[in-house]
Every structure is written in structure tokens, then in C-alpha cells.
Amino acid sequence: MSSSKVLLKGGNLLVHDAQGHVVPTVADLLIEGQLISRIAEDIQACSGAKVIDCHGKIISPGFIDTHRHLWQTQYKASHSNHTLMEYIPAGNMVGALWSAEDLFWGQLSGILESIDAGTTTVVDHSSCNLTPDHPQAALQALLSAGLRAIYCYTPPRRLKSRNPFVTEDDVSEETVSVYQKLARAGPFGDGRLHIGYANDSIWAPAEVIKPLYRRLRDEAEGKAKLITTHAIGGPMRGKNAPTAIEILSSHGLLGPDILLSHANCPHESDGKLYQRSGAHVSTTPNTELQMGWQPVALLEDHYNNASIGVDCHSWGVSGIPGQMRLLLQAARNDRGVELKRKELWSRKVGFSVEQVFNLATLGGAKACGLEREIGSLKEGLKADIVIFESETPAMLAAAAGDPVAAIALHSNPSDISTVIIDGIVRKENGQLTEVGIVSAPDPARNVAKVDSKFSWSEIAKHVLESQKAVKRKAEGLDFAKTEDACIDGWYLDRDALLEDQ
Numbered sequence: 001m002s003s004s005k006v007l008l009k010g011g012n013l014l015v016h017d018a019q020g021h022v023v024p025t026v027a028d029l030l031i032e033g034q035l036i037s038r039i040a041e042d043i044q045a046c047s048g049a050k051v052i053d054c055h056g057k058i059i060s061p062g063f064i065d066t067h068r069h070l071w072q073t074q075y076k077a078s079h080s081n082h083t084l085m086e087y088i089p090a091g092n093m094v095g096a097l098w099s100a101e102d103l104f105w106g107q108l109s110g111i112l113e114s115i116d117a118g119t120t121t122v123v124d125h126s127s128c129n130l131t132p133d134h135p136q137a138a139l140q141a142l143l144s145a146g147l148r149a150i151y152c153y154t155p156p157r158r159l160k161s162r163n164p165f166v167t168e169d170d171v172s173e174e175t176v177s178v179y180q181k182l183a184r185a186g187p188f189g190d191g192r193l194h195i196g197y198a199n200d201s202i203w204a205p206a207e208v209i210k211p212l213y214r215r216l217r218d219e220a221e222g223k224a225k226l227i228t229t230h231a232i233g234g235p236m237r238g239k240n241a242p243t244a245i246e247i248l249s250s251h252g253l254l255g256p257d258i259l260l261s262h263a264n265c266p267h268e269s270d271g272k273l274y275q276r277s278g279a280h281v282s283t284t285p286n287t288e289l290q291m292g293w294q295p296v297a298l299l300e301d302h303y304n305n306a307s308i309g310v311d312c313h314s315w316g317v318s319g320i321p322g323q324m325r326l327l328l329q330a331a332r333n334d335r336g337v338e339l340k341r342k343e344l345w346s347r348k349v350g351f352s353v354e355q356v357f358n359l360a361t362l363g364g365a366k367a368c369g370l371e372r373e374i375g376s377l378k379e380g381l382k383a384d385i386v387i388f389e390s391e392t393p394a395m396l397a398a399a400a401g402d403p404v405a406a407i408a409l410h411s412n413p414s415d416i417s418t419v420i421i422d423g424i425v426r427k428e429n430g431q432l433t434e435v436g437i438v439s440a441p442d443p444a445r446n447v448a449k450v451d452s453k454f455s456w457s458e459i460a461k462h463v464l465e466s467q468k469a470v471k472r473k474a475e476g477l478d479f480a481k482t483e484d485a486c487i488d489g490w491y492l493d494r495d496a497l498l499e500d501q
Contacts, residue, residue: 011054062120064364183222271301
């Protein structure tokens with residue numbers, strides 16, 4: 001539902017001080033339009049304002065997910081025992097078989113799963129892009145559901161051969177022009193939806209990659225809000241292979257608009273490259289830990305340029321608090337293992353709940369280039385807010401003891417009663433609000449009928465029907481051959497590969 005004025009009464013606000021520390025503060029918070037207009041004690045309700053009683057509840061900034069493939073709902077539980085190489089054909093490249101309708105329902109449900117868990121902003125690395133209809137389907141879902149997002153357009157992935165299953169990214173001038181048209185027209189949704197670009201071909205020759213980045217940074221051509229890249233490293237890339245940030249640095253392409261995803265197995269100088277350039281990294285603990293990769297966000301020389309993301313909700317939990325606790329406990333374990341190696345032990349735990357909470361709020365806002373709009377509870381910033389109940393079975397006593405720890409280590413999506421994005425209530429009384437369909441930027445390419453309305457149960461029916469359809473489309477595909485083609489095509493180190501272990 002929508003209200004031009006919303007007053008949150010008596011909540012425990014997680015306010016950041018000038019040093020970035022969280023200071024729990026019991027106060028009222030007034031929302032007018034898209035903005036937090038006032039934080040103070042005992043604000044009187046304005047005429048016509050919606051009043052939400054928050055006494056005893058935690059009021060948090062909305063969480064920011066800086067690396068996500070929102071479309072992948074239909075593949076949930078398909079990758080529980082997969083490595084990266086097994087996932088790529090079966091969960092990513094196979095998007096080349098999806099219709100725009102499949103994408104719309106996967107995207108819409110992925111967005112709502114995020115909102116349900118308290119995520120208010122997402123960097124959507126939209127890797128399901130086959131035709132000019134597909135970006136419009138993704139954008140229609142984003143605009144209808146009300147999520148704040150940076151939609152990062154990927155080069156369309158064309159089906160080159162079914163058996164063997166081979167796809168090819170189309171980087172022709174025609175497809176670049178589709179991106180440029182979107183970027184010049186954006187942002188959309190009253191400034192809520194920005195357009196970025198996703199480029200994974202960073203090892204292209206300098207004469208190819210440098211002109212592309214110049215165009216992506218040119219206002220007249222269609223400036224990208226962010227340029228994001230999957231960054232892989234370590235033994236699979238070979239002993240002497242440069243890291244992604246080193247490659248971009250060698251071309252003089254680093255800057256605050258660069259967001260690398262994963263970037264595991266960093267070289268010694270990588271942290272300094274982030275610091276000097278203002279580039280950022282998104283750590284996705286659930287997927288990275290499954291692959292056996294150490295997340296980098298809590299490394300001392302990475303932290304100030306780091307943020308946190310979900311990556312694939314087809315792999316597991318989509319809530320950012322779940323990612324916080326995975327990251328935190330993995331880092332504490334890594335520290336303990338290193339101390340044990342040195343035959344040492346420690347009285348201290350090493351990393352704090354505040355650190356991971358800030359990756360999902362302040363750090364995410366910086367990574368998106370939106371730190372003047374989102375990431376904290378502050379007068380004049382956008383009203384992206386999450387309200388946690390404090391007396392649910394999970395939060396009882398924890399919320400009263402340490403509200404940041406309660407969120408990072410104890411909470412579940414069911415503990416969230418209210419989610420507000422851009423001043424509009426999108427989850428209320430523990431339930432997602434009805435989705436009203438609005439037009440895509442190109443009305444001729446709408447998937448869902450404008451002004452129609454969908455409850456979660458109706459959306460779920462469409463997703464389950466689509467899930468059956470996309471699985472039928474993939475029947476008979478030999479993904480093992482595609483895995484081998486990827487290993488060779490990406491010049492990965494077969495000598496270091498354990499085939500059956």
C-alpha cells in the first residue's frame with residue numbers, strides 16, 4: 001500500500017554516528033513522500049499520516065544486495081551440490097532457453113523474496129538476456145514490485161548449438177545500442193531504478209575494452225551507473241594469471257563506478273588498488289563458501305571498499321542477514337585456523353556483528369554510488385526501512401540485548417513485520433503487499449497487463465508453471481560437455497583440476 005506520510009512511533013532506530021558506528025536510539029521517524037523528513041522524540045502525527053506503532057521494535061536501514069541474479073527463482077534447489085563449473089551451464093547459460101515470460105515471473109518472485117527478507121536495494125547482474133524483450137520484462141518486474149535497483153544489462157546470450165549445448169554472447173553494435181537507449185532514458189521509477197552494465201569479458205584486448213568503457217562513461221552515449229564484473233581467480237586461473245582488478249588497472253579503467261563480484265584469491269596488491277581507485281567488491285558468502293572460496297570482504301585492506309550480496313537465490317538463502325552470519329562466522333573460523341597454525345589462541349573473536357551489518361548498509365550504499373541517498377537512517381535520505389519484531393521466538397531477548405547482533409545472528413525473514421522502500425510500504429504485518437503491475441519502459445514489450453494486480457499466491461502459481469516449462473526446455477542437454485568447453489574456452493588450468501574429488 002502507499003501513503004505520502006508515514007510515522008513510525010517509538011522504535012529502536014539503528015542510527016549511524018559520524019564514525020559509522022551504530023547507535024541504537026529510541027525515537028520517532030517521520031516519512032514524507034520518498035524521504036525521511038524528521039527523526040525526533042514524540043513527533044505528533046500529521047493529518048492523514050499512517051501511524052505504525054514501533055514500540056519495542058527494531059528499525060533498521062534497508063539492506064543492500066550488491067550482487068544478484070534476480071531471475072533464477074525457477075532453479076532453486078538445483079545447485080545444492082554444484083561447483084562453479086557445474087553451475088555455469090545448468091544454472092546460468094541455460095537462461096538462453098528462457099522466454100521473456102519465464103524471466104518476468106522468475107524476476108518478480110526473486111524481487112519479492114528479497115523484499116520479504118528486508119532487502120530494499122539490489123544490484124541486478126541480469127544474465128538472462130536473449131532478445132530486446134528480456135530487459136523490458138526484467139525492468140517491468142522491478143518497477144512493479146517497487147524495489148530500488150541498479151539493473152546491469154548484459155550482452156545478450158544467444159543459443160549457438162543445442163547439442164553440444166553452446167551459447168555465445170552477442171556484443172554487436174546493435175545490442176550495445178539497446179543498452180544505450182535504456183541508459184539514456186533512465187533512471188526510471190521516480191529515480192529508483194538505475195541502469196548499469198555487466199561486462200565479464202575483461203580479458204579482451206585493450207583496443208576492444210578501452211573504447212567500450214569510454215562509451216559506458218559518456219553521458220551522451222548512455223552513462224552506466226555501475227560497471228560490474230564477475231571476478232574469478234586462484235588455482236583455476238593458473239599460477240601467474242592476473243586478478244580482475246589488476247587487469248582493469250593495467251588498462252587504466254578502475255574508478256568508483258567499478259564493482260567486482262567475488263574477487264576471491266586476491267593478490268597482495270589488490271587491496272591497495274581498491275583503496276587508490278575507489279573501486280568496490282561484492283562478497284557473496286553462501287555461493288563462495290560452497291565453492292570453497294574465502295570471502296574477501298572482511299580482509300583488512302578490502303573492508304572499506306567492500307559490500308555484501310546474495311548472488312544466486314537458486315543456491316540458498318536470499319536474506320542479507322543470513323549472508324552476514326555466514327560471512328562473519330567463516331571469517332572467525334579462518335582467523336582461528338590461522339592462529340592454530342601458529343600454535344596460538346586468542347581471547348577475542350576478531351570480527352564484530354557491526355562490521356557485517358555495515359557491509360549491508362553503509363558499504364552497500366557506497367558500492368552503488370548511492371551513499372547520499374540510502375544506507376542509513378538520516379533526515380533527508382530515502383525512506384528505505386526495515387522493521388523487526390522483538391518478541392518473536394527468534395528475536396526474544398536478543399533484540400533487547402543487542403539489536404545489531406539480533407539481526408545479524410538471530411533473525412529470519414519471518415521476524416520482519418514491515419518493509420518500506422522509497423516511502424512506500426511493501427511488506428506489512430508480516431505479509432508482502434499486493435503487486436500492482438506498471439509498464440515497462442517500452443510499453444510495446446510489456447509481459448504482464450498494466451494495472452493488473454497479483455497476490456503472492458498467484459505469482460507462485462505462475463513461477464511453478466514456468467519451472468516445469470524451463471526444465472522441459474533443458475531436457476536432453478549434455479551439460480558435462482559444456483563444462484569442458486567452458487574450462488577450455490576460459491583457459492582454466494586443467495593441470496590443477498581434480499576431476500573426481
